[in-house]
Amino acid sequence: MIKLVGVGLDFGATKALDGVDLAVAAGDVVAVTGPSGCGKSTLLHVLAGLLRPDRGEVSVGGTDLTSANDQARTRWRLENCGFVFQLGDLVPELTLLDNVALPLDGLRAKNARERARDTLGELGIAELADRFPDQVSGGQAQRAAIARALVHNPPLVLADEPTGSLDQDSGSKVLDLLLRAVSDRGATVVLATHERRLAAAAHREIRMLDGRVVA
Numbered sequence: 001m002i003k004l005v006g007v008g009l010d011f012g013a014t015k016a017l018d019g020v021d022l023a024v025a026a027g028d029v030v031a032v033t034g035p036s037g038c039g040k041s042t043l044l045h046v047l048a049g050l051l052r053p054d055r056g057e058v059s060v061g062g063t064d065l066t067s068a069n070d071q072a073r074t075r076w077r078l079e080n081c082g083f084v085f086q087l088g089d090l091v092p093e094l095t096l097l098d099n100v101a102l103p104l105d106g107l108r109a110k111n112a113r114e115r116a117r118d119t120l121g122e123l124g125i126a127e128l129a130d131r132f133p134d135q136v137s138g139g140q141a142q143r144a145a146i147a148r149a150l151v152h153n154p155p156l157v158l159a160d161e162p163t164g165s166l167d168q169d170s171g172s173k174v175l176d177l178l179l180r181a182v183s184d185r186g187a188t189v190v191l192a193t194h195e196r197r198l199a200a201a202a203h204r205e206i207r208m209l210d211g212r213v214v215a
């Protein structure tokens with residue numbers, strides 16, 4: 001599903017990624033760990049096609065993201081990627097239902113809303129569909145963000161500290177829901193985290209330091 005060969009990316013003098021080789025099979029759940037600033041988020045952004053590396057090759061689901069132009073990478077991302085951020089990143093002016101329906105732009109409105117409602121139900125918050133993000137708890141907002149990342153059944157789900165803003169209890173619940181939903185779909189997951197507990201729930205852990213994979 002994912003193949004990186006010799007991937008390097010610089011921000012000025014900082015080597016955010018420095019010769020990363022990585023292979024991830026379809027359906028794998030991989031945790032990327034390491035200290036602050038080691039390159040975890042940068043790696044996720046490269047996998048999503050949001051950043052193009054300066055060196056090396058990136059192929060995801062058979063698509064060569066190194067040679068694709070911005071437009072092709074954006075189209076690829078909308079169809080193939082779900083992204084969960086630490087703070088949910090819901091659109092404040094939209095209800096949870098409309099937030100979740102966002103990636104379904106191409107579907108006729110009624111179908112999109114039905115599917116969004118079903119996915120909210122899967123995450124256990126169907127009854128909150130018509131509330132706005134500032135009318136729900138952090139854990140509930142994070143569940144909606146996960147529903148939005150999964151609603152179009154993307155083959156690849158990228159999660160950057162998905163429970164980082166939650167207390168331990170609701171973080172564990174949200175993580176369980178995320179892992180169950182991706183396993184039901186057979187999706188591949190790459191999860192950046194500081195937390196041992198999250199890393200332990202993955203099939204595999206990749207440890208980074210100074211832009212390199214060290215274990």
Ligand SMILES: Nc1ncnc2c1ncn2[C@@H]1O[C@H](COP(=O)(O)OP(=O)(O)OP(=O)(O)O)[C@@H](O)[C@H]1O
Pocket residue numbers: 011012014015016034035036037038039040041042043
């Ligand atoms: N847009 C940017 N401009 C300049 N430097 C950047 C930028 N984004 C990241 N960096 C630098 O690249 C390095 C890797 O950053 P990255 O965000 O990938 O780390 P991280 O492991 O995700 O950190 P954290 O765990 O704190 O989120 C850091 O040294 C960071 O300061």
